[in-house]
Amino acid sequence: MSIADLRGLLFSFAYVLAVLLISDLFGRYLNIPVKRTRKFVHIAVGMWVFPTLELFEHWTWALVPPLVFTVLNALSLRYRLFAAIEVQERTLGTVYFPAAFAALLALFWPLGRPEIAAAGIMALTWGDAMAAMVGEPYGRQHYRLWGQEKSWLGSLACFSWTFLSVTLTLRLVGNYPPPQALLHAILGALAAALAEALTPLRMDNLTVPLATAGILFLLISL
Numbered sequence: 461m462s463i464a465d466l467r468g469l470l471f472s473f474a475y476v477l478a479v480l481l482i483s484d485l486f487g488r489y490l491n492i493p494v495k496r497t498r499k500f501v502h503i504a505v506g507m508w509v510f511p512t513l514e515l516f517e518h519w520t521w522a523l524v525p526p527l528v529f530t531v532l533n534a535l536s537l538r539y540r541l542f543a544a545i546e547v548q549e550r551t552l553g554t555v556y557f558p559a560a561f562a563a564l565l566a567l568f569w570p571l572g573r574p575e576i577a578a579a580g581i582m583a584l585t586w587g588d589a590m591a592a593m594v595g596e597p598y599g600r601q602h603y604r605l606w607g608q609e610k611s612w613l614g615s616l617a618c619f620s621w622t623f624l625s626v627t628l629t630l631r632l633v634g635n636y637p638p639p640q641a642l643l644h645a646i647l648g649a650l651a652a653a654l655a656e657a658l659t660p661l662r663m664d665n666l667t668v669p670l671a672t673a674g675i676l677f678l679l680i681s682l
Contacts, residue, residue, distance in 0.1 A: 461521060468515035472508065472525040479504045499589050502557065506585025509561070509578045513633065519569040526558035526565070533558060556665035560584060564673055573677065575634030579626045579645075580673030583652040587622030588668045591615065591656050606660035618656045622672065623649035630676075644679050651675040 483497040516522040533554040561584075564577040595614015602611050627645040630636040636644065655671040656664045 462517045464515065464517040465521040468512065468517075469521060469524060471515060472512065473528075475508055475511075476505055476525065476529060498554075499593055502589050503585055505557070506561075506581055506589075509565075509581045509585075510633070512565070513569075513574050513578060519565060522565055522569070523562045526562035529558040530555055530562065551662045553662055553665045556663060557584065560666050560669045564669055568673060568677065573634075573680070575630055575636075576673050576676045576680070578633050579629045579648060579676055580669035582625035582629050583622045583648065583672035584665060584669040586625040587618040587649065587652045587672075588656055588664055590621040591618035591653075593617075603657075605658060608660065610657055615653050615657050618668075619649045619653040622652040626672065626676075644676055647679060648672045648676050 479501055483501050486492045486500070487494060487497045512522050537552070537555065561581055564580045565574075568574060568577040568580075591614040594617035595611040599611025599613040601613070602609050604610070623645050626648045627641050630641040630644060631638065634641075649672075651671040651674070652668050655667040659667040
């Protein structure tokens with residue numbers, strides 16, 4: 461392990477634990493609902509992918525924090541270790557999130573395509589989060605798939621926020637030319653919105669980032 465990797469590990473654990481602590485304090489003392497603190501954690505942790513790409517020298521060490529939190533979140537689901545992310549209806553979403561984070565890094569960073577890993581994580585970080593944050597309180601027109609009710613506004617939010625965040629990621633991390641970044645982001649956002657709408661059993665924390673990254677990788681491989 462290099463000094464850079466050790467520093468990356470320390471900073472990663474410190475950052476995520478700080479986010480969880482701040483979220484818990486917001487919930488306790490500002491009476492912010494758990495659904496909101498959960499989304500704050502979701503977005504704040506997802507954005508850590510960019511420091512991750514800069515801090516770590518070897519990609520294998522970058523997998524350690526998300527894999528550790530996959531296990532810790534699974535334990536939290538049972539024992540409520542992290543109150544800021546545990547809603548009343550317990551789901552595996554908090555376990556799938558770091559698992560997807562690790563999977564994308566492991567799949568695409570060794571191939572020399574860290575921007576695709578980051579773009580997939582951005583689809584999860586912003587697209588999936590905004591689908592819920594916009595669609596649940598404001599969506600009026602709904603549709604049902606796999607026994608789940610979704611709103612058209614939420615699907616539009618997923619598409620638009622994924623498109624924006626993926627475009628910026630491809631431009632800034634991958635240095636894609638603007639036309640290519642826009643085209644790939646449109647198709648990636650469409651994949652994210654479809655995955656979010658079609659995925660049963662609240663597994664969209666896995667399917668949204670993997671579908672987005674898969675489409676982006678296919679496009680760059682053509």
